Amino acid sequence: xxxxxxxxxxxxxxxxxxxxxxxxKLTLVTLLASLMSQAALADxxxxxxxxxxxxxxxxxDLHMIVTWVCVVIGVVxxxxxxxxxxxxxxxxxxxxxxxxxxxxxxxxxxxxxFVILISLAVPAxxxxxxxxxxxxxxxxxxxxxxxWKWEYKYLEEDISFFSxxxxxxxxxxxxxxxxEHYLLEVDKPLVIPVGxxxxxxxxxxxxxxxxxxxxxxxKQDGVxxxxxxxxxxxxxxxxxxxxxxxxxxxxxGFMPVVVEVKSAEDYASWIAExxxxxxxxxxxxxxxxxxxxxxEDLMAKGEEIYNAKCxxxxxxxxxxAGPFPALDGSKIANGPADPHINVVVNGSSNNMMPAWKxxxxxxxxxxxxxxxxxxxxxxxxxxxxPAQVASTAKQ
Amino acid sequence: MSTIEHTAxxxxxxxxxxxxxxxxxxxxxxxxxxxxxxxxxxxxxVGGGMAMVIRMELFQPGLQIVDPAFFNQMTTMHGxxxxxxxxxxxxxxxxxxxxxxxxxxxxxxLPRMNNWSFWLLPAAFTIMILTPFMDGGGPAFGWTFxxxxxxxxxxxxxxxxxxxxxxxxxxxxxxAINVIVTIMNMRAPGMTYMKMPLFVWTWFITAFLLIAVMPxxxxxxxxxxxxxxxxxxxxxxAGGGDPVMFQHIFWFFGHPEVYIMILPSFGLASxxxxxxxxxxxxxxxxxVYATGSIAGLSFIVWAHHMFTTGMPLAAELFFMYAxxxxxxxxxxxxFNWVATMxxxxxTFETPMLFAIAFVILFTIGGLSGVMMAIAPLDxxxxxxxxxxxxxxxxxxxxxxxxxxxxxxxxxxxxTGHMYSEGLGKAHFWTSMIFVNMTFFxxxxxxxxxxxxxxxxxxxxFADFNMWSSIGAFGLGLSQLIFVWMxxxxxxxxxxxxxxxxxxxxxxxxxxxxxxxxHSFSTPPKID
Numbered sequence: 001x002x003x004x005x006x007x008x009x010x011x012x013x014x015x016x017x018x019x020x021x022x023x024x025k026l027t028l029v030t031l032l033a034s035l036m037s038q039a040a041l042a043d044x045x046x047x048x049x050x051x052x053x054x055x056x057x058x059x060x061d062l063h064m065i066v067t068w069v070c071v072v073i074g075v076v077x078x079x080x081x082x083x084x085x086x087x088x089x090x091x092x093x094x095x096x097x098x099x100x101x102x103x104x105x106x107x108x109x110x111x112x113x114f115v116i117l118i119s120l121a122v123p124a125x126x127x128x129x130x131x132x133x134x135x136x137x138x139x140x141x142x143x144x145x146x147x148w149k150w151e152y153k154y155l156e157e158d159i160s161f162f163s164x165x166x167x168x169x170x171x172x173x174x175x176x177x178x179x180e181h182y183l184l185e186v187d188k189p190l191v192i193p194v195g196x197x198x199x200x201x202x203x204x205x206x207x208x209x210x211x212x213x214x215x216x217x218x219k220q221d222g223v224x225x226x227x228x229x230x231x232x233x234x235x236x237x238x239x240x241x242x243x244x245x246x247x248x249x250x251x252x253g254f255m256p257v258v259v260e261v262k263s264a265e266d267y268a269s270w271i272a273e274x275x276x277x278x279x280x281x282x283x284x285x286x287x288x289x290x291x292x293x294x295x296e297d298l299m300a301k302g303e304e305i306y307n308a309k310c311x312x313x314x315x316x317x318x319x320x321a322g323p324f325p326a327l328d329g330s331k332i333a334n335g336p337a338d339p340h341i342n343v344v345v346n347g348s349s350n351n352m353m354p355a356w357k358x359x360x361x362x363x364x365x366x367x368x369x370x371x372x373x374x375x376x377x378x379x380x381x382x383x384x385x386p387a388q389v390a391s392t393a394k395q
Numbered sequence: 396m397s398t399i400e401h402t403a404x405x406x407x408x409x410x411x412x413x414x415x416x417x418x419x420x421x422x423x424x425x426x427x428x429x430x431x432x433x434x435x436x437x438x439x440x441v442g443g444g445m446a447m448v449i450r451m452e453l454f455q456p457g458l459q460i461v462d463p464a465f466f467n468q469m470t471t472m473h474g475x476x477x478x479x480x481x482x483x484x485x486x487x488x489x490x491x492x493x494x495x496x497x498x499x500x501x502x503x504x505l506p507r508m509n510n511w512s513f514w515l516l517p518a519a520f521t522i523m524i525l526t527p528f529m530d531g532g533g534p535a536f537g538w539t540f541x542x543x544x545x546x547x548x549x550x551x552x553x554x555x556x557x558x559x560x561x562x563x564x565x566x567x568x569x570x571a572i573n574v575i576v577t578i579m580n581m582r583a584p585g586m587t588y589m590k591m592p593l594f595v596w597t598w599f600i601t602a603f604l605l606i607a608v609m610p611x612x613x614x615x616x617x618x619x620x621x622x623x624x625x626x627x628x629x630x631x632x633a634g635g636g637d638p639v640m641f642q643h644i645f646w647f648f649g650h651p652e653v654y655i656m657i658l659p660s661f662g663l664a665s666x667x668x669x670x671x672x673x674x675x676x677x678x679x680x681x682x683v684y685a686t687g688s689i690a691g692l693s694f695i696v697w698a699h700h701m702f703t704t705g706m707p708l709a710a711e712l713f714f715m716y717a718x719x720x721x722x723x724x725x726x727x728x729x730f731n732w733v734a735t736m737x738x739x740x741x742t743f744e745t746p747m748l749f750a751i752a753f754v755i756l757f758t759i760g761g762l763s764g765v766m767m768a769i770a771p772l773d774x775x776x777x778x779x780x781x782x783x784x785x786x787x788x789x790x791x792x793x794x795x796x797x798x799x800x801x802x803x804x805x806x807x808x809x810t811g812h813m814y815s816e817g818l819g820k821a822h823f824w825t826s827m828i829f830v831n832m833t834f835f836x837x838x839x840x841x842x843x844x845x846x847x848x849x850x851x852x853x854x855x856f857a858d859f860n861m862w863s864s865i866g867a868f869g870l871g872l873s874q875l876i877f878v879w880m881x882x883x884x885x886x887x888x889x890x891x892x893x894x895x896x897x898x899x900x901x902x903x904x905x906x907x908x909x910x911x912x913h914s915f916s917t918p919p920k921i922d
Contacts, residue, residue, distance in 0.1 A: 045855055046839035048775055063772050070762040077733060078755055084736045085751070088672070089743075097738035100675035109730040110723060117719045120769065125712060127771040132708040147548075172851060174457045182456060183853045202705075207544040208638060210703060210778060214844040219774050221704045223639055224543060225632020228705030245703075245778040245846040247537045249544060250464045253849030321464055323531045323550040352548060 049214050052236045052261075056217035058127050066120060073116075131217075134229040137199030139192065145202075145209030145222040145244070146354065148251035148312065152190045155201075159274045162359070163188050164308075165254050172254075184241040189258035193267035194237050200230045205354060210246035213257055221246055234261045250321070251312055288363035289386035295370075298383060302371025305364050309356075310372075318376045323352070328376040337384050340369055341392045357393050362386040419514075422506035423912060424491045427513050429809075431488030432802075434516060436878070438480030439795075441524065443871050445473040450833075450867040453860050458851055466850035467535035468527050474538025475556075478656065479563050480520050482790065485798050486659040487512075487570045490598045493805065494574060496903040496910060497592045499583025499919045504576040512569035519562035526552040526559075537848060539649065542630035542641040546622045554623065557616045564609045571605035574598055583902070585921030589683070592901055593676060596683050597662030600690045604651045604658075607694070611648040615641065639704050646697035654693045657757075657789060658686060660797025661728060664750045666901070667804050668732050671747035672739025673898035678731040685724035685731075692721050702773045711770045718768035722761070729758050744896075745819030749800035752792060752827055760788030763838070778848075781841025787834045796826075799877070807891030810884050811909030818880040825873035832866030 050060045087093065142153040146162075153160035166187045170176035179185070192198050202211050204222035211230075212219040220230040234240075242257040262270060293301075307316060310327075314320055318328035327333050332340050344365055347355035356365055363386040373380035412420065421427060448469050452460045461469065491509065495502055503509045527533030531550035534540065545553060578599050582591070591599075618641075621627040628634020630641045669676045676682065698706060698714040706714075732754050741747070763785040767773050776782060799822075806814050836859040841847075845856045852860065894904040906914050 044858060045843040046859075048842045049844070059771055059775060062769070063766070063775070066766050066769060066772065070766060074759065074762055077729065077758060081733055081736065081751070081755065084733065084739075085741060085743075088737065088739050088741055090673075090740045093738065093740050096672065096674040096740040098674075099677075099738075101678050101681075102734075105730075105734065106678055106681050106727070110727060113723050113726045117722060117765075120765075121716060121719060124715065124769045124771055128711060128715070129708065131771055131774070132711070172458050174459065178456060178854060181853070183851060207548050208541055212778075212844075212846070214775065217771075217775055219703050219777060223632075223704065226637070226639070226705065242844065243846050243849075247467070247541070247544065247848045249535070249548060250467065252467075253463065253846070253851050321462075323548070 051215040051217055052234050052238070052240065053216050053232050054235070055127075055131055055232070056215060058130070059217045062123055062127055065123070069116060069120065134199055134231050136197060137231060138196040140199045140201060141190070141192070142201045142203070142227075143190075143211050143222065145204040145206075145211070145248065145255075147206050147249050148244070148255040150190075150209075150211070150255065150257060151205075154271075157271055157275070159271065159278060161188050161274075163190065163258070165256060167254075181241065183254065184243070184256045184258065186256055186258045189239070189260045191260045191262055191267065191270050192232075192234065193264050194234055194261050195264070197231055197233045200232070202228045202230060207248045208246050209244050209248045209255070211242075211257055212245040213240050213242035213259055215240040215242075216259075219245060237261045237263055237266075285361035285363065289361060289390060291363075292385050292387075293363070293366070293383075295383055298367045298370040299374065301364070302367035302369070303375070305360065305368045306371050306375075309360070310368065318372070318378075327372050328378060330378075333372050333378050334380050337369070337373070337380070337382055337388070338392065340373065341365070341384060341389055344369055345389065345393050362389040362393070365389045420510070422502070422510050424495050424503045424506070424509065425809075425910065425912065427503075427509050428488045428491030428493075430513055431484050431491055431516075434513075435481050435485035435488055436881075438476050438484070438520065440874070442473050442476035442481055443874065445469045445476070446867060447871050449473060450864040452850055453852070454864040455861060456852055456854050456857055461850070463850045464532060464535060465527075467537075467848070468533045470848050471534045471537055471540075472523070472527065475523065475534070476520070477790070478538060478652070479560075480516075480523075482656045482794050482798075483567065484516055486598075486601070486656070486794075487567075489594075489659060489663070489798070489801055490570070490574055492809065493903060494577060494595055494598060495581070496808075496906065496914060497595050497901055498578065498581060498586055499902050499915050499921070500577060500581035501913060501915050503573050504581055505573045508569050509573055512566045512573065515562050515566040515569075519559045519566065522555050522562070523559040526555050529555065539642075539645060540619075541645075542619065542622070542638050546619050546630055549623070554620065557620050560616045561613055564613045567605050568609045571602035571609075574602040575606070578602075583915070583918040583921050589680065590921065592662075593665035593679065593682055593686075594659070594662030597658040597665070597686055600686050601655050601658045604655050604690055604693070608648040608651045608655075611644060612652075615644040615648065618644075639701070642701050642704060643698065646700045647694075649700065650697040651690070651693040653786075653789070654689055656794045657797075658690070660753065660757075660794045660801075661686065663797045663801040663804075664732060664753050667746045667750040667800050668735050668754075670804070670896050670899040671744060671750075672736050672741050674735060674739040676731070677734035677737075678727075681727055682731055685727040688724040689721060692717065692724070696721065699768060699770075699773070702770045703777050715768060715770040719765065722765050722768075725761055729754060729761075740898075744803075745814070745816060745823055746800045746804035748820070748823045748827075749796050749803065752823070753796040753800060756788055756792030756796065756830070760785055760790075760793055763788065776841065778846055779841040780837040780845045780847055783847050784834050784837035784841055787837070791834065792827075792830050796830075799823075799826075802881075804896075805903070806881075806884055807895040808903060808906070808908050808910055810888075811891055812884050812888035813891050813895060814880055814884040814888070818876055818883070822873060822876040822880060825876065826870065829866045829869035829873055833863050833870050834866075836860075836862045836866075 048060055048063050050057055140155040142155055144151040150163045151160060152163060163186045166185045167183050171178045171182060200220065202220045202222040203226065204224045206224060209222040210219055211222060216232040218230045218232050220228050238261055240259045244252055244255045313324040314327050318326060320326035332343060343353060345357045347353045366384045366386045366389045369384045373382060418426065418430060448461060452466055529552040531552060533552050534556045536545040536549060578595060618629040622629050622631060628636040630636050630638050665676055665682060696714060696718045698710060699718040702711060767776050767785060803814060803819055840856045840859040843855060845852055891908040893907050902919055
């Protein structure tokens with residue numbers, strides 16, 4: 001029955017969609033097939049999570065109290081309404097009563113809600129005060145939102161890295177079956193230890209983002225130019241998932257938050273490992289920047305980086321989208337190399353284009369610029385080497 | 396309305412032009428009211444079409460129909476068109492038609508301005524609806540257009556969006572001035588303020604809200620305009636501004652705006668429920684005071700939309716308490732409606748059905764509002780589908796069902812014909828079932844953590860979204876019944892008596908149906 005209704009609706013509105021839609025890749029048949037497979041997914045969550053922190057537990061308990069209060073009020077009020085509709089219809093009660101006010105009743109139903117509200121405000125105030133206590137943290141992590149990824153920086157450890165969506169685009173476009181953690185998986189999760197008070201300093205490089213992990217009951221907006229605070233202390237090791245919850249542009253739906261909570265020992269060894277990895281990456285980057293690269297290597301490396309970092313806005317085909325300019329045939333990509341290097345390294349004056357200095361190595365920037373200047377219909381023909389990028393970055 | 400005919404005693408001073416000029420140059424409150432209502436219905440379908448696109452994309456996980464950039468334009472335009480194009484003009488239409496007839500006035504106090512304030516709207520919305528066809532696409536930053544997504548990072552068409560908001564703001568302010576001046580000066584002799592029908596009262600208060608906050612909206616979009624084009628930095632931290640200040644200013648407009656949309660529907664329910672319960676409205680004066688308190692409180696609760704923006708604890712506590720307080724006068728209104736029904740002698744014609752559904756479903760939206768008022772809980776609810784469920788419950792089965800109830804209630808007076816009760820009931824029951832099927836599951840997906848304004852979601856939300864989508868398609872189709880009913884009633888049907896509802900009270904029912912083109916040229920006497 002459910003499927004039949006769905007089928008009819010798809011048919012009717014699908015016609016409308018054809019006119020508006022830009023890329024209908026699925027046929028009706030595959031649409032219905034995938035529909036049925038979803039119905040098989042059990043274990044549906046329909047309520048707030050209890051979470052894994054004292055705060056989230058408190059919030060959950062408060063939520064349940066308030067929900068039940070609301071349900072009871074609803075049942076009583078709607079119950080009286082339905083009773084009245086039943087008892088006081090014209091057929092059962094042909095002569096209406098004459099009363100039109102009662103001071104006593106009005107005092108009662110002004111006072112009762114007031115008392116209920118006060119009884120809810122007391123625990124709410126208590127919970128709110130504990131949520132806002134950001135003092136005495138063990139570990140401080142700076143979280144920076146970007147269109148559309150997160151950067152995590154461990155302030156005491158000198159470790160920082162980006163965390164990007166890792167769901168392949170084939171899954172999003174329906175060309176491959178969707179994985180278990182579809183849209184809720186990243187290449188490199190935030191790692192924190194269990195049982196420690198972690199203070200999050202949340203900010204943003206471009207537009208407002210919001211860092212949300214339901215299991216911690218932490219949702220904090222990252223506002224460009226300002227730093228907000230939040231904290232958590234997680235009781236149970238595990239992997240916890242959330243999403244950006246403030247509309248931040250085109251790929252707002254595609255910047256998940258994943259936090260891996262480890263035991264104290266595992267966390268310590270993870271930190272040590274990260275330091276080694278970062279050191280190695282630094283040495284490799286320095287070596288790569290010191291060499292002169294061949295055209296083939298620059299183009300291959302450049303395409304890889306372009307697809308990972310640039311295609312989200314400028315498009316895989318370089319045609320741009322919405323406010324994001326096309327690179328294919330653009331003046332900058334076909335003109336002299338220096339302005340092109342400058343905009344990639346330092347970003348654009350209106351901040352639309354981020355500064356990639358620090359996010360990518362000189363060699364990577366050189367490769368991606370070379371790629372952009374010689375891909376699609378662009379025929380600048382020149383090669384940009386890491387040394388040239390380094391000299392622009394210094395200016 | 397082609398069916399409006401002159402009555403003999405008014406014919407000699409009726410210089411109504413014919414054809415298109417009648418509508419272009421009209422200063423008649425009934426003509427202008429009709430145009431407002433038709434415009435509102437048109438926008439309701441434009442905004443509704445966009446909702447269909449949104450629900451089609453969300454029918455199942457993955458990207459199928461539209462790309463994310465276009466999806467964001469759809470959510471943005473859907474919100475803007477429904478708020479500013481459908482609900483607000485619809486309510487102004489009711490005000491135009493009914494306020495003069497309810498207070499015994501011949502017309503609105505400022506008829507030429509009335510014409511101007513209507514004709515600004517098609518201009519504003521033509522600009523607005525053209526933005527998606529412009530280079531770079533239309534506004535894609537949500538109907539709340541938070542900076543800097545709407546300033547530095549917005550497409551060029553945003554300047555046209557700002558212009559459109561300015562024009563519709565002018566229209567609203569002029570409409571509100573007209574309502575206030577009419578009510579203050581043109582009541583029939585003997586009609587004191589506390590004898591006015593409650594619909595007139597709710598609109599009187601709404602009009603003051605409009606005058607207070609539409610200039611705030613105009614100022615915030617002007618700041619955006621100068622940030623975008625003239626080098627100011629109101630909302631840019633790099634220049635000493637603050638993006639969160641945008642939200643403070645926007646919501647100082649935005650929260651009273653919520654009541655601007657719902658208060659006239661309170662008035663409609665307060666007119667309809669007593670009629671079909673055949674019993675006087677319970678607690679008239681407390682209804683008036685409750686409406687006034689809701690309007691007053693609406694100015695000091697704006698930051699409850701911003702609990703996650705990093706406000707200090709003291710501010711969060713203040714806004715939490717103030718917001719919870721709104722539940723008290725709102726509760727008074729609901730209890731008064733229930734008490735009006737109690738021991739009445741009720742019949743359930745379509746207006747009554749919509750009015751009762753309005754009370755019940757609006758209360759559901761109000762209760763989830765109490766949940767969100769509690770700041771530590773709002774941390775979890777904020778910007779999830781729980782919020783989407785909440786505000787759709789107060790807006791669709793709230794404000795819009797109120798509008799439907801009013802339309803069925805006064806259609807006999809407007810057209811002179813009875814509508815088809817069968818079609819009306821069909822419209823009601825399909826709307827009632829599908830509106831709940833669409834929006835109730837959103838509570839669950841929201842609590843489970845689904846963020847709003849996303850074109851694609853993880854698989855755990857698939858079932859709820861499919862239900863919402865099927866409900867939405869049904870809800871969209873159900874509204875075609877309303878259009879069919881309207882066309883049928885406008886063109887003909889059973890002749891309506893002056894007072895088709897035996898329990899109805901008020902001056903509008905003393906006029907013949909359809910109401911004459913000019914009414915109350917001599918003021919009626921109220922004792």
